[in-house]
Amino acid sequence: MADTLLSLRGLTKAYPGVVANDDVSFDIRVGEIHALLGENGAGKSTLVKMIYGLVKPDRGAMTLAGAPYDPAEPKAARASGVSMVFQHFSLFEALSVAENVALGMENPPKTRDLAQQIRDVSEAYGLPLDPFRVVGTLSAGERQRVEIIRCLLQKPRLFIMDEPTSVLTPQEVEILFATLRKLTSEGTAILYISHKLEEIRALCDHATILRLGKKVATCTPAESTARELGELMVGTSFAAPVPRAHSVGAVLLDVNDLSLPAPGAFGTPLRGISFSVKAGEILGLGGVAGNGQDELLAALSGERLSAPGSVVLKDEDVSRSGPMARRDAGLLSAPEERLGHAAAPAMSLIENGVLTAARREDLVTGGFVNWGKARSFAETVISRFDVRTPSPGTAAGALSGGNLQKFVIGREILQRPDVLVVNQPTWGVDAAAAAAIRQALLDLAAQGAAIIVISQDLDELMEVSERFGALNEGRLSPIRPVGELDIEQIGLMLGGAHDMEVAHVA
């Protein structure tokens, strides 16, 4: 086709143990917004890194406007007219907007001229920004504008954006969309990475959907329903979940109308969440990232306190008790963020054992830590959960993600919780370790614990849980037995989440 800008043919990239992209081919046309859609780990990031010259493909070829395109580094990609805004910004907080932009340029003009260029671009594309403001004082949305303007000054032909709306308020999303539409009207093509279905339907001309590294389909999002897109993204490859024979006991944890305001500018408020979990049962809570998962865990672990009566553990109201009291009562948890939240990176595994097990494992007597006992507790976790580490004295931050995750989960399981809450228990963990962690959760439930698994991995939830609910913008969908669910219903439960967010944009 004459109007094809970038054409990908058979791109393949394998990492040890995983094929990130397997024979991916599609075209991006001049002046279109092309969505790249997929779940976490579907291979979206690897693909755009190849286009932007950060990663070299093992096989396959790209052509840009008919000419072979094989960027060796991002500088070469930029020279060919491909630029990218990352999810995480790379800006110096202490410098002004203009200085930050100048740092990314090969031959920056004088600051005054550059400031004028920034003003021109920001007016032309409706992105208000003062070139002399210090970046440290800008909001996340404004920082993103700096990155966008930095790219626009290079007059790109292809503009890649990696989950741009994840840090934006709805008003900022509207401004961004208007900018992107203006860009395409001038002939710039945009590759837009997201997993927010409604957003893509409202904005994008075409969508390429990746699942497990392979291209599943290229379609026109406006002509598909969110449900169809969700099905394509999630796939239909679920092993039909077998309802497990299990004996559930009494209700151990009862959550009633739990509501909490958002913890910060980009947090999610919890809105009237109610559910209960019984002994011997695993409840799976799904949802796309940023829909209240972290906030729910903090409300259950005791890091944030909620209204009296909203968290009831074994008929005892623990809503106003902190983490220590909840652990004493048998409610344990493992947050998603391993480094800095579930574990202190610079401290040893022995010390990280004391972090949550101090009281249940009797590691402290009369205020003094019994380091001998703490060491043997850490050693038990390490051997029972096959944590690969030179010694228990090694700093947590020196372990690989999977090994640290095994330690964090093992630390809680070995304390024999009555109720265990885990968030993303196998995120970034290799397949073998993930299977081990899931098996440990199933075993713990079989011993009579009530478990809540919060995860973005649907396959995982289908594998371990008996009942399933989805978090949408801090609300919890009705909870359904997994055996009764099909893909369509799951898609619907996850879906509705973003209707409201883009309603006024579309």
Next chain:
Amino acid sequence: MIRMERRAQPSRVWTALTPVLAVMLTMVVGGIMFALLGKPPLDAIRTIFWDPLFHPQFAAYSRPQLLVKAGPLILIAIGLSLGFRAGIWNIGAEGQYIVGAICGAGMGLAVYPTTSPLIFPAMVLAGAFGGWLWAMIPAFLKVRFGTNEILVSLMLVYVAEALLASASQKLLRNPDGMGFPGSRNFQQYPAAHNGEILANSGLHWGVLAAFVAVIFAYVLLTRHIQGFNIRLTGEAPRAARFSGVSPARIIFLCLGFGGALAGAAGLFEVSGPAGQISIDFNSGYGFTAIIVAFLGRLHPVGILLAGLLMALTYIGGELAQLMLGVPGASIQLFQGMLLFFLLATDVFTNFRVRFGKTEIA
């Protein structure tokens, strides 16, 4: 191409080596500075580091001064180090030191001229209480309103200095002092005097208290759960909250402890080496102690050694001014260099230097 690579965990060797390296670099660059000032560099370095201890003529006087100067530095730095370990930046130890001195001295002067063995201990308690109280202001404001403790504690130093000026001219002025500012001299009031425990050693009760504080802090940090909580709060505040550590409690604990030790140090100083409340009895120990705390790697034993080293540069610096006529500011610059080089060489603790071609991630 040289590049820095983050170490998986901080190097133990470099943690111990950087203070030594920093002292050596300070000597070299300080020597160049003295040479530029037209002073013989080797003589200047020797006068600062060697003569205070071993000079045939002056050592007898300057050796005891080592403990006199190191005592308050160590005592204050130990208190500060606990806060620094938890990421609580109490920069106002100087103010807590002054208010402690005023409270403790006020306690002693209030009962003048009665004698009782309880007077001096009561003064120490009053001094510690004064420092604690002064530190509770930034602590309370931080917990209640989220203010920045660096600014509040620093500003309160200037308030404390104003209080000191007022106390030495009005409230605590010696009624028999013929109108001169300054309180009664505690050297003439034995029940309240913090004299030498061993003659000509420089060892007074404050030095003893500093040694006790070193041991106490060591045990707290390595064995006690509160010490663990302090370290955890500094290393990973979110993990500390997840563990169940209350941030407010750590703030009160660390600032309170730092304030109490600084206040006690003020009392020991005013009732001993300084002798009286005067408008300028404080010699900036509260600020220098910050350098001591970092030079000692926030480790109790390190602080003990760093306090002695810093005291040596104080005494040696005075000696160098006297003997070689180097300007006083150059000595302060010399001490500042010590902290500068320590922080600079600190990079090697967390990073490894690699020579070779860079690779794009």
